[in-house]
Amino acid sequence: MPNGAVDRGVPQELLARLFQRKVVPFLGAGCSVPEPSRLPTAPQLAQALIDRGAGTAGQALEDIAEDAWARGGWAAFAQLLPVDEWRTRPPNVITRAIAELCKETLIGQILTTNWDLLIESALSHIGQPYAKVVDAQSLAIEPAGTVTVIKLNGCIDHPQFIKATRSQIEAKDWLDTWTNALFDVLVRTNSLLFGGYSGASRAATTTIATIVAAAERQAADFIVDRQTPDAISAASESGHRFIEAINLTEPFTGEATDFFAELREAVYRLLVARPAACAQTMAEQVVTPTAVPAEEFVAEVDSIVEMLKASEAAVCQRWLGSCFRSFPDFEHVKPYLPLIPNESEIGKCLLLLAAARWAGRLNVFAELEFTVSVTTNGVDTEAPIHIVVCPPQQRLDAAARAALVAYERTSPSSTGVGIAFGGLGDVEPATTSFSAARGAPTRSAARARGLSIGWINGDALIATFVRNADAGAVQEHIRRHLDDAMTHALAAAA
Numbered sequence: 001m002p003n004g005a006v007d008r009g010v011p012q013e014l015l016a017r018l019f020q021r022k023v024v025p026f027l028g029a030g031c032s033v034p035e036p037s038r039l040p041t042a043p044q045l046a047q048a049l050i051d052r053g054a055g056t057a058g059q060a061l062e063d064i065a066e067d068a069w070a071r072g073g074w075a076a077f078a079q080l081l082p083v084d085e086w087r088t089r090p091p092n093v094i095t096r097a098i099a100e101l102c103k104e105t106l107i108g109q110i111l112t113t114n115w116d117l118l119i120e121s122a123l124s125h126i127g128q129p130y131a132k133v134v135d136a137q138s139l140a141i142e143p144a145g146t147v148t149v150i151k152l153n154g155c156i157d158h159p160q161f162i163k164a165t166r167s168q169i170e171a172k173d174w175l176d177t178w179t180n181a182l183f184d185v186l187v188r189t190n191s192l193l194f195g196g197y198s199g200a201s202r203a204a205t206t207t208i209a210t211i212v213a214a215a216e217r218q219a220a221d222f223i224v225d226r227q228t229p230d231a232i233s234a235a236s237e238s239g240h241r242f243i244e245a246i247n248l249t250e251p252f253t254g255e256a257t258d259f260f261a262e263l264r265e266a267v268y269r270l271l272v273a274r275p276a277a278c279a280q281t282m283a284e285q286v287v288t289p290t291a292v293p294a295e296e297f298v299a300e301v302d303s304i305v306e307m308l309k310a311s312e313a314a315v316c317q318r319w320l321g322s323c324f325r326s327f328p329d330f331e332h333v334k335p336y337l338p339l340i341p342n343e344s345e346i347g348k349c350l351l352l353l354a355a356a357r358w359a360g361r362l363n364v365f366a367e368l369e370f371t372v373s374v375t376t377n378g379v380d381t382e383a384p385i386h387i388v389v390c391p392p393q394q395r396l397d398a399a400a401r402a403a404l405v406a407y408e409r410t411s412p413s414s415t416g417v418g419i420a421f422g423g424l425g426d427v428e429p430a431t432t433s434f435s436a437a438r439g440a441p442t443r444s445a446a447r448a449r450g451l452s453i454g455w456i457n458g459d460a461l462i463a464t465f466v467r468n469a470d471a472g473a474v475q476e477h478i479r480r481h482l483d484d485a486m487t488h489a490l491a492a493a494a
Contacts, residue, residue, distance in 0.1 A: 010259070010266040011250040014222050017191045018106050018267065022219070024186055025098050027112040027119065028204055030196025030225065034257045037092040039116050042204070054080045062203060065164035078159035081115070086156060091122035094195060096334070097260040102147045103128045103338045104271060109186055113153045113204035115162060120149060127332035134161040136181040152178060152207050169203040175210045183214045191219045195256050197242065198227040198235070205238035213245035220249040224259045268313035271339040276305040278347025283354065289467040292474055301354040308350065311368055319368040323349055323387045325406055326399040326423075345422065349387045352419050352458050356385065359478035372417055374486040383486055384416040386453060390423025396457075397428055404431045404453050414451050415489040417482060421458030429485075430454045430492035454489030456481045 017023045032039035040048060046061040055064035068077035091099070099122035101107045110119055123130045130147040133139050134155050139148075153169075154162030163169055192212070197205065212221075223229060229251050233243040252259050283301045287294045308316060320337045321330060324345070329337045339346060356362040356372055363371045363382065372385045386407065390399035400420050407416060420427045433451040464477035 010263050011222065011252075013220060013249065014191070014193065014263075015266060015270065017220075018101065019270065021106060021108065022190050023107060023193055024190045025107065025110050025112075026192045026194045026208065027094075027098075027110065027114055028194070028196035029114060030198065031094045031112075031256060032092075032114055032116050032118050032196070034092045034094065034255075037089045037095075037118055039086060039089060039118070048082075049080055052080075062164060062166045062169070066166060069165055074160050074162060077164060078156070078162065081156060081159075083156045083159075086116050089116070089118065091118050091125060093257045093264075094260045095119045095122035096125075097264045099123045099126050099128055100264065100336050100338075101267065102130075103336055104267075104340050105338070106267070106340075107147070109148045109150060111150050111152060111182075111186070111192070113207055114151070115154055115156050117155070117157065123147060123149070125332060125334040126336040127329055132157075134158045136177040139181045139185075150182070152211075153203055163207075164203055169206045175207065178207070179211050179214045182211055187212060188215070188217055189219055192221045192246065194221065194223040194225075194246065195260075196225065197223070198225045198232045198239070205236075205242040209238070209241040209245040212247075213241075217247050219247065221246045222250060222252070223248060224252045224254075224256050226253065226255065228253050264313050268316065268339075269309055272305070272309050272316075274340055274343040275346035275350060276308070278343050279305060279350035279354070282347060282351045286351070286462060286465045290465050290474065291468055291470040292465065293471065296471065297354070297358055300358040301351060304350045304354045304357065307364060307368065315367045320346070322403075322406065324389050326394055326402050327389070327391050345389050348421065348458065349389065352387060352421075352461060353385075355461060355478055356482065359475040359482075361479060361482055372482050374417065374483050376483060376487045376490055381486070383489075386416055386418040387458075388418055388420040390420060392423065394423045395425050396420055396423040397425060397431075399423055400427050400431050400453070400455055404433060404451070407453060408433050408451050415486065415493055416453045417485045417489065418453040418455045419458045419461060420455055427455040427457055430488040432492040452489045452493040454485035454487065454492070456485045 014023065029039070029041045033041060042061045046055065046059060046064055049055050049064050050057060050059060055067065064080075065077050068080060095118045098107065098110065098119065102110075102123060103126055112119060120130065120132065128147060130149050132149045132151065132155070134151045139150065153164070163174070168174065197208070223246070225232065227235070229243050229248060233240045279301050280298060283298045284294060287297050317336065321335060324330065324337050324342070327337065329335055353362060353370060361372045361374070362385070363373060365371070370385050371382050373380065373382055386403055388399050388403045390396045400418060403418060431453050461478060461481055464474050464481070
């Protein structure tokens with residue numbers, strides 16, 4: 001298979017290994033370079049230090065580090081690094097995509113020779129707990145149930161563990177300790193996904209080559225880089241050792257940002273299959289006691305599923321954000337709702353949309369935007385429809401109120417229809433937006449602002465599929481639910 005074409009597609013073997021939870025990303029300096037992170041590669045950092053008087057022309061980063069260690073140990077070298085600047089740099093597409101794979105439970109360990117904090121920031125931004133390991137001894141006591149970030153060459157948060165000099169990176173005891181800690185647990189049986197190593201320092205490639213070449217491996221590895229493997233091998237002795245050590249298959253030669261953006265979309269299409277299967281199973285169970293033709297209703301579920309599959313991952317996340325806004329996932333800097341842990345709830349959202357479509361009331365627009373056709377007081381109109389999922393420990397009416405607040409910020413319409421399920425209690429017929437109006441010094445009042453959502457309990461909507469009911473009767477019940485919700489919304493907004 002030829003290398004380098006961006007539209008070549010993510011290797012199917014990599015996708016299969018990801019869903020087997022058998023891939024460990026191995027990140028180099030090139031994964032920290034893209035916008036908006038803009039951190040330097042090893043040669044760029046060396047030149048920046050030389051420009052600041054910390055080295056002489058032509059010195060490699062290892063030589064500059066050696067001189068600093070001779071003057072004052074690790075503290076002298078740490079003082080040369082732009083630590084405060086690095087801490088403020090935001091994650092990029094690469095680190096964000098890997099963080100999302102972690103939250104989907106597809107990745108549990110990340111290896112990196114980078115000193116920066118970009119992968120930790122990406123995980124924190126989406127609310128994914130993680131443990132960080134900077135020395136081999138700590139690997140044996142990592143907390144269970146979290147993602148583990150393994151910083152082989154140290155970290156700016158723990159500068160005493162940074163390895164940068166030639167003597168350090170070639171120290172047999174240190175390399176043997178990492179090799180013994182990692183090989184049987186992670187490296188022997190997992191595929192490694194290398195990114196950003198063509199411009200890596202000798203410290204990085206020496207560490208990798210030693211760990212990966214420790215013994216025979218069966219797992220295939222993948223590499224993403226601007227340079228071909230042959231070019232990386234020819235560039236330096238450490239690069240040659242790196243390419244020789246890994247068990248390479250299907251290399252991707254091109255921009256890492258392109259590859260990881262494509263990987264995100266490829267994984268998303270596979271992830272959608274999980275809630276889709278839940279929706280289809282629910283649909284079959286719902287219609288079984290009725291006289292509704294199963295294939296007729298399931299076909300509508302399939303049409304909603306196809307809309308989800310045809311959308312981009314970012315579009316799906318925006319739609320999920322509107323449905324799951326009350327979930328803890330949306331309390332973070334860059335929210336991400338994982339599909340695998342929430343497959344049942346997402347499946348139910350798809351089922352409810354399919355029910356409205358089957359009843360002839362759902363209208364679909366681009367980027368997963370939905371409205372419903374409703375009739376109130378003999379007048380036909382079109383209104384936005386909102387699906388709201390409530391966490392088990394929260395009140396359903398509170399989730400509905402939160403949805404109204406979000407609706408108020410983004411929608412030009414004054415009224416809408418909502419379907420809510422989950423949580424505690426029931427949802428009120430309509431939720432209305434109010435503002436505080438000040439009068440005399442001792443008086444104030446809440447005034448309706450004319451914005452409201454009329455609510456349907458999702459379980460009540462599904463309950464319209466009663467035993468032996470025919471299709472026409474069930475569809476009429478669904479239409480009545482939608483019409484009544486809009487009537488309540490208009491009355492509350494009046």
